[in-house]
Amino acid sequence: xxxQEIGAELERVENxxxxxxxxxxxxxxxxxxxxxxxxxxxxxxxxxxxxKNPDWTVQEVKAQAVNLAYVDKLEKIKKESSYxxxxxELEALYTQHDGVKEMSYNLRQEMNRL
Numbered sequence: 001x002x003x004q005e006i007g008a009e010l011e012r013v014e015n016x017x018x019x020x021x022x023x024x025x026x027x028x029x030x031x032x033x034x035x036x037x038x039x040x041x042x043x044x045x046x047x048x049x050x051x052k053n054p055d056w057t058v059q060e061v062k063a064q065a066v067n068l069a070y071v072d073k074l075e076k077i078k079k080e081s082s083y084x085x086x087x088x089e090l091e092a093l094y095t096q097h098d099g100v101k102e103m104s105y106n107l108r109q110e111m112n113r114l
Contacts, residue, residue: 031079038072
């Protein structure tokens with residue numbers, strides 16, 4: 001790669017990092033909302049189940065609340081997965097960015113020796 005190609009690649013990776021950072025922020029917010037919704041729904045079902053079935057054990061009450069809040073739990077899992085995937089992609093872009101910067105540095109060092 002020549003200096004111009006390395007510069008173009010560095011700019012491309014930096015743009016991807018900026019885009020992925022914005023996406024990550026949006027996905028993090030969606031995950032936090034889904035998590036809060038699940039926790040709220042789960043808590044409500046815990047209270048309702050305990051009130052309707054005072055003779056049930058804690059384990060039975062929790063199991064019933066999990067079953068009732070299952071849709072919200074699935075949504076939370078999906079959002080968390082999307083967030084983690086984007087986070088991993090961003091980390092890979094930073095690694096790629098570091099590699100391109102190192103190539104640029106090495107090329108400059110080589111040009112200085114000539």
